[in-house]
Amino acid sequence: MDSIPAAPPNATIHPLVVRICHWINVVAISIMVLSGWRIYDASPLFPFRFPPDLTLGGWLAGALQWHFAAMWLLVANGLAYVLYGVFSGHYRRSFFPLTWGAILHEFANLLHGRISHRLGVYNPLQKSAYLVVILLGIALVLSGLSIWKPVQLQELAALMGGYEGARRVHFFAMAGVVGFVVVHVVMVMLVPRTLVPMFTGHAPREGGK
Amino acid sequence: MKKTPPRLAPVLESLPTKQIQLLERRLFLKHSLSLGALALLTGCDVTDADAVQKVLWAMSKWNDRVQALLFNPSKLAPTYPESAIAKPFPFNAYYGEDEVIEVDPGGYKLALSGLIRDKKPWTLTELYALPQVSQVTRHVCVEGWSAIGKWTGVPFRHFLERVGADLSAKYVGFNCLDGYYTSIDMATALHPQTQLTFQFADRTLPAKYGFPMKLRMPTKLGFKNPKHIAEIFVTNQFPGGYWEDQGYNWFSGS
Numbered sequence: 001m002d003s004i005p006a007a008p009p010n011a012t013i014h015p016l017v018v019r020i021c022h023w024i025n026v027v028a029i030s031i032m033v034l035s036g037w038r039i040y041d042a043s044p045l046f047p048f049r050f051p052p053d054l055t056l057g058g059w060l061a062g063a064l065q066w067h068f069a070a071m072w073l074l075v076a077n078g079l080a081y082v083l084y085g086v087f088s089g090h091y092r093r094s095f096f097p098l099t100w101g102a103i104l105h106e107f108a109n110l111l112h113g114r115i116s117h118r119l120g121v122y123n124p125l126q127k128s129a130y131l132v133v134i135l136l137g138i139a140l141v142l143s144g145l146s147i148w149k150p151v152q153l154q155e156l157a158a159l160m161g162g163y164e165g166a167r168r169v170h171f172f173a174m175a176g177v178v179g180f181v182v183v184h185v186v187m188v189m190l191v192p193r194t195l196v197p198m199f200t201g202h203a204p205r206e207g208g209k
Numbered sequence: 210m211k212k213t214p215p216r217l218a219p220v221l222e223s224l225p226t227k228q229i230q231l232l233e234r235r236l237f238l239k240h241s242l243s244l245g246a247l248a249l250l251t252g253c254d255v256t257d258a259d260a261v262q263k264v265l266w267a268m269s270k271w272n273d274r275v276q277a278l279l280f281n282p283s284k285l286a287p288t289y290p291e292s293a294i295a296k297p298f299p300f301n302a303y304y305g306e307d308e309v310i311e312v313d314p315g316g317y318k319l320a321l322s323g324l325i326r327d328k329k330p331w332t333l334t335e336l337y338a339l340p341q342v343s344q345v346t347r348h349v350c351v352e353g354w355s356a357i358g359k360w361t362g363v364p365f366r367h368f369l370e371r372v373g374a375d376l377s378a379k380y381v382g383f384n385c386l387d388g389y390y391t392s393i394d395m396a397t398a399l400h401p402q403t404q405l406t407f408q409f410a411d412r413t414l415p416a417k418y419g420f421p422m423k424l425r426m427p428t429k430l431g432f433k434n435p436k437h438i439a440e441i442f443v444t445n446q447f448p449g450g451y452w453e454d455q456g457y458n459w460f461s462g463s
């Protein structure tokens with residue numbers, strides 16, 4: 001049973017800043033990932049390539065142009081989101097408290113085909129997934145900076161294992177984010193009533209009463 | 210709508226077939242962006258592709274400026290022990306390895322032009338007599354791979370001072386015997402590790418790495434390091450470059 005009450009009808013469950021940043025981020029991440037795949041294909045780290053038709057940019061130079069243009073959008077938007085999340089108390093309210101026990105309990109629920117969802121309240125798995133993807137985003141940006149500027153930012157690059165290490169960190173952080181997005185979108189499809197509030201900010205009135 | 214970029218037509222005639230294919234591919238893509246791009250541009254018609262292209266170019270110019278600001282003229286690229294040198298060191302050019310040019314050392318002369326006081330051409334013997342240093346640094350390719358190599362030659366700053374180049378000019382440009390051309394910012398030209406290179410791994414620079422001479426910059430991506438240099442010029446007019454004119458970022462600093 002859920003001890004947490006659902007948000008009252010029409011309450012703001014997603015702050016405006018979070019909604020704007022979220023959807024800008026969807027655009028920025030899509031550009032970064034699709035152009036990044038094209039860049040990866042120019043010199044694959046592992047014995048596979050991404051299908052060129054799924055990539056953005058047409059050729060390496062085009063992909064690099066997209067990547068280095070969209071990185072500004074990703075970073076500016078990401079900074080706005082994280083600063084808002086930290087200083088407005090949004091993270092404290094929405095992502096905490098969070099315990100291993102709660103995460104495991106929710107995971108067990110999921111295995112039994114149950115997803116706890118009260119509009120406006122993230123379940124423990126969601127909370128942990130959102131925290132992880134934020135950390136992955138930070139890892140992506142820092143490893144990306146290390147690959148872009150392995151000389152000027154060599155101290156940062158050294159933390160990532162140098163230029164070649166940073167390429168791997170960048171790849172796996174991308175893979176983690178893409179994995180998150182796949183699961184995230186599947187969850188939204190499973191609980192579709194969460195989607196509209198991510199645009200409007202409000203929980204819809206129950207059953208159209 | 211269907212306008213051909215002005216630069217491409219004259220370039221096409223002088224390029225090897227592989228390159229023409231690349232350019233054709235690019236032209237094709239300019240007018241029909243890949244699936245991913247279309248998905249992102251949903252709702253826009255095809256003419257917007259040109260607008261998108263303009264924004265991307267503007268962002269690339271912006272990134273040139275940011276990189277110039279990030280560039281610390283006294284920050285040295287990491288150096289490595291000789292045991293880390295890649296063997297074999299990868300070959301890369303805008304043509305295949307079987308098309309590498311052979312340069313006759315006896316007939317070779319390095320031409321100088323632009324804002325340089327002493328424009329007398331240099332023979333190889335004269336160049337080899339300049340004071341030389343070695344570096345073991347990482348070459349990073351725009352494609353993503355990297356390889357450590359050892360390069361020996363004269364610090365470029367020393368050479369520029371020696372010939373009386375205007376060190377307050379903005380650019381140093383390079384024309385190469387294989388038809389390649391590129392240009393760099395003066396700050397990078399004067400960086401302590403920027404080197405006019407005559408040797409790779411303690412031996413005369415082999416043809417495939419740019420005989421008789423290349424410019425080695427561990428602070429820039431590989432394609433910014435011209436090989437088979439025929440002419441060096443100093444200028445305040447933006448000279449562009451072979452790959453840069455096609456869309457690769459001009460500054461491309463590391």
Ligand code: HEM
Nearest residue numbers: 018025026029094120130133177181184185188194195198
């Ligand atoms: C088309 C793709 C996407 C859809 C449809 C979507 C949908 C949603 C929805 C409906 C929520 C609210 C969940 C709830 O109320 O329980 C949400 C939250 C969130 N999504 Fe997405 N999302 C997408 C892509 C992404 C991407 C690419 C990322 C990051 C890489 C992301 C990260 C997040 C985060 C961190 C939250 C929590 C935001 C907060 O409260 O601070 N989403 N998303």
